[in-house]
Amino acid sequence: xxARATDSGATRSRRPRWLAGGSFVIVAVAAAxxxxxxxxxxxxxxxxxxxxxxxxxxxxxQGSSAAxxxxxxxxxxxxxxxxxxGCRIAxxxxxxxxxxxLLIGVPIGLFIGYRGGWWDWIVMRVVEAIVSIPGIMVAxxxxxxxxxGLHKAMIALGILFSTSFLRLAxxxxxxxxxxxxxxxxxxxxASDSRILLRHILPNIAPPLIVQTTLTVGAVLLAEAxxxxxxxxxxxxDASWGTMLSTAAAYMDLHPFLAIPPGIAIILTVLSVNLIxxxxxxxxxxxxxxAARHDTPVARFEAASAVEPSAAALPPLRPDEVLxxxxxxxxxASQDGTGxxxxxxxxxxxxxxxxxGLVGESGSGKTLTGLAILGLTSVAxxxxxxxxxxxxxxxxxxxxxxxQHVRGNEVAMVFQDPTTSLxxxxxxxxxxxxxxxxxxxxxxxxxxxxxxxxxxxxxxxRPEERARAFPHELSGGMAQRIAIARALSCNPSLxxxxxxxxxxxxxxxxEILDLFRDLQAEFGMAILFVTHDLAVAADIxxxxxxxxxxxxxxxxxxxxxFARPRHPYTRGLLTAMPHASDRNPPLPTIRGNVPRPGTxxxxxxxSNRCDFRIAACERRxxxxxxxxxxxxxxxxxxxxxxxx
Amino acid sequence: MLRLVFxxxxxxxxxxxxxxxxxxxxxxxxxxxxxxxxxxxxxxxEQHEMVRERLGLNQxxxxxxxxxxxxxxxxxxxxxxxxxVSVTGAVMQRLPVTLSLTAVSALIAIIVGIAAGVxxxxxxxxxxxxxxxxxxxxxxxxxxxxxxxxLVAIFAVNLRWFPATGFTPISVSPWDWLRSVTLPxxxxxxxxxxxxxxxxxxxMVGVLQQDYIRxxxxxxxxxxxxxxxxxLTNAMVPVVAVLSFQITVLLGGALIVEQVFAINGLGTLAIxxxxxxxxxxxxxxxxxxxxxxVIVQLATDVIYxxxxxxARPS
Numbered sequence: 034x035x036a037r038a039t040d041s042g043a044t045r046s047r048r049p050r051w052l053a054g055g056s057f058v059i060v061a062v063a064a065a066x067x068x069x070x071x072x073x074x075x076x077x078x079x080x081x082x083x084x085x086x087x088x089x090x091x092x093x094x095q096g097s098s099a100a101x102x103x104x105x106x107x108x109x110x111x112x113x114x115x116x117x118x119g120c121r122i123a124x125x126x127x128x129x130x131x132x133x134x135l136l137i138g139v140p141i142g143l144f145i146g147y148r149g150g151w152w153d154w155i156v157m158r159v160v161e162a163i164v165s166i167p168g169i170m171v172a173x174x175x176x177x178x179x180x181x182g183l184h185k186a187m188i189a190l191g192i193l194f195s196t197s198f199l200r201l202a203x204x205x206x207x208x209x210x211x212x213x214x215x216x217x218x219x220x221x222x223a224s225d226s227r228i229l230l231r232h233i234l235p236n237i238a239p240p241l242i243v244q245t246t247l248t249v250g251a252v253l254l255a256e257a258x259x260x261x262x263x264x265x266x267x268x269x270d271a272s273w274g275t276m277l278s279t280a281a282a283y284m285d286l287h288p289f290l291a292i293p294p295g296i297a298i299i300l301t302v303l304s305v306n307l308i309x310x311x312x313x314x315x316x317x318x319x320x321x322x323a324a325r326h327d328t329p330v331a332r333f334e335a336a337s338a339v340e341p342s343a344a345a346l347p348p349l350r351p352d353e354v355l356x357x358x359x360x361x362x363x364x365a366s367q368d369g370t371g372x373x374x375x376x377x378x379x380x381x382x383x384x385x386x387x388x389g390l391v392g393e394s395g396s397g398k399t400l401t402g403l404a405i406l407g408l409t410s411v412a413x414x415x416x417x418x419x420x421x422x423x424x425x426x427x428x429x430x431x432x433x434x435x436q437h438v439r440g441n442e443v444a445m446v447f448q449d450p451t452t453s454l455x456x457x458x459x460x461x462x463x464x465x466x467x468x469x470x471x472x473x474x475x476x477x478x479x480x481x482x483x484x485x486x487x488x489x490x491x492x493x494r495p496e497e498r499a500r501a502f503p504h505e506l507s508g509g510m511a512q513r514i515a516i517a518r519a520l521s522c523n524p525s526l527x528x529x530x531x532x533x534x535x536x537x538x539x540x541x542x543e544i545l546d547l548f549r550d551l552q553a554e555f556g557m558a559i560l561f562v563t564h565d566l567a568v569a570a571d572i573x574x575x576x577x578x579x580x581x582x583x584x585x586x587x588x589x590x591x592x593x594f595a596r597p598r599h600p601y602t603r604g605l606l607t608a609m610p611h612a613s614d615r616n617p618p619l620p621t622i623r624g625n626v627p628r629p630g631t632x633x634x635x636x637x638x639s640n641r642c643d644f645r646i647a648a649c650e651r652r653x654x655x656x657x658x659x660x661x662x663x664x665x666x667x668x669x670x671x672x673x674x675x676x
Numbered sequence: 677m678l679r680l681v682f683x684x685x686x687x688x689x690x691x692x693x694x695x696x697x698x699x700x701x702x703x704x705x706x707x708x709x710x711x712x713x714x715x716x717x718x719x720x721x722e723q724h725e726m727v728r729e730r731l732g733l734n735q736x737x738x739x740x741x742x743x744x745x746x747x748x749x750x751x752x753x754x755x756x757x758x759x760x761v762s763v764t765g766a767v768m769q770r771l772p773v774t775l776s777l778t779a780v781s782a783l784i785a786i787i788v789g790i791a792a793g794v795x796x797x798x799x800x801x802x803x804x805x806x807x808x809x810x811x812x813x814x815x816x817x818x819x820x821x822x823x824x825x826x827l828v829a830i831f832a833v834n835l836r837w838f839p840a841t842g843f844t845p846i847s848v849s850p851w852d853w854l855r856s857v858t859l860p861x862x863x864x865x866x867x868x869x870x871x872x873x874x875x876x877x878x879x880m881v882g883v884l885q886q887d888y889i890r891x892x893x894x895x896x897x898x899x900x901x902x903x904x905x906x907x908l909t910n911a912m913v914p915v916v917a918v919l920s921f922q923i924t925v926l927l928g929g930a931l932i933v934e935q936v937f938a939i940n941g942l943g944t945l946a947i948x949x950x951x952x953x954x955x956x957x958x959x960x961x962x963x964x965x966x967x968x969x970v971i972v973q974l975a976t977d978v979i980y981x982x983x984x985x986x987a988r989p990s
Contacts, residue, residue, distance in 0.1 A: 159694070167925065440897070457983060
């Protein structure tokens, strides 16, 4: 085997790879089949044991024997010899029809693409007409004109398949012409046609090769079909199609006759198609021919659990709705070990309270929301911790039980309302569906409740809007609908994932006001995920700051803004734009959030921190009681929010 | 919805016209004189002139086309050159046969294709995905008529579950109709099932990653409902867009598969017409085929608009 195969063996994959993508075994077999086909086609006279046309009526319809490996047909002709001569017909047919298709399609396509105007219009209408008729019927019409026979059938197929080459060539010219117009506006000199030619050739070659392989496969099938119905190769000449035509008459007596030519056709077409797939993939990717395998790994190394900061667990409160303790979420990596995305995350939210989860992108805040719902993608697992919702640990629930919890006890509003509503259904039906599925309401009750909800979230003419599709609503309106859907079953916890980020600034404030109103009315707890500190300051009671998968600070809004204790929080506050001073450039925190798997072993912010000392290399616990902070220098550093 | 139908109809009408012009002019290019074909070389000059007159062949092609089109619009596609039967009658007699076969095979292809595509998409790279992918690749390489022969050998000759040949109209006996149409429809539908399965799989994999799927699950809707209603409705949009093409392919394939099962449908009519160079018959067949394709396109356009609200005229 090749070096690559050894490599893939080294990556501890237990799955046989030969099925995946364009593996070498398959390609090698396909290439070998085609090589054999070519060999047999060229040397048919030397290789075949008998003359394909010699009849021997005494030996008709024989099974496999030493003299006739594949038996004989109705006229006692040797099936193997006919099969081998059939290879020759197949190669001739494929070459002939494909060449004709190329020679007709490409020049005409180039011409009309270049000329445009009437020529283009007329030819394209004709092409559309041809394409709309079943291919075999087109071939039949042409054969009515030409008469039957292999070469005539191949001319018919060549004309038929030329349409795809024509459209391909035209497309390439049109695309290039746009380019050339742009270029020649700047560079005066060489004529359009010369420039065009120079750009077309390199651009047209790859798709042309792909199209050719597709055509060869289709021609082989079509030739067999035409010969089978007697319009292609004429008896007694041996082609796979005519052999099958003979076999069809003897299905009750000697069904084996159908097997050899059938297998020959399938193997050939399959090989051509597979090679075509590999070429297409190769061209698509640039150079590599072999497909890459990114096999998902189901195994998670459980060893990398991060010690929970026992001291920092939130104090128990009687009106607590959600209580998360020591949550850890891990992603499967290429080598099979787990890379943690969130570690040691603990938080609690009380009835009617809004907790902000703030941080840069990649800090794990959205993931926290999804992990609470148990909706992380397949490659992700919640490996440690507990998620207590109304006193029940969601992690211990069955699929069925958690499905009941979702919607009824906890619901989520997503960032982009235009993508979180299903484009195929009216917005009203999407709310009513939830009410019917979760609350068992009748169709009528659900609809009435839906209209009332849409009215409640402040959408005028709710009855009419309920019948609108998502794309017919503005972003703000769509987000109101998403909020109405989330609140339809009166959940005790609402997870809002950047619900205002995708909206226009003027709409943001309205949506925030809506959240506040609805919270006052329904009393649900809100986990408000945002990267925008101003938004968090506006709506949250408390704020948790996340950095690189862990919580670095948690405090009531007023105290956090007045006296941030973690250097990262201070950095965030400093980078916050203020309406009052627009002119000075915004300070930024240098560097980027490190990617999961590249986190520093100690304080994860240490490589960007101005106050870093040697002790920061150790793992830092979250400390404090009502105000939490994960910084060993929090006491000595007196950080003020820069105003 | 009516507006959509009307609009699409307006867009598709020119196609019918262009095809009729093409077929008519193309078949008139015939190198051999149809009169020779009909009465042979032995006829006298007068006989030739008489036949020519009767067939209207002495008039210029444009006049002949307009006359032909005028009659075609009223449902008269002329008479066969050979046995003087009406083309419309001959086509209409066999149309239900080919239509049954195409419709049942389309149904099979859609059901099998969607089931396999969805199953594969739900667990990418699982054994079921691999099985579906390999199956689809091989399915597209198998000639439908060969698969038909195989089915005959197994289910008709050996097991005797289905008749090996022939066709029973549904009006005669629905049960026998079903028995006679099953094997050919399965044979015909195989490669389209494979093509549809491939498309459904790739569309479904994309849709399952969409926000609205996650949002529907976050709302506590059952996995079954999320997959079959929310995901599949959207995944079908690109599939339906190419469905009319698949049905056109099936219609063409039916012409060949009919031969395997000795079913006297449009295929037999077309093959005979080609061998005899029976021009009115071929012209009529092409026109009827394009008519069918237009109807199929119209139907898929409407379904497309239903699945994809953005495509509806507002």
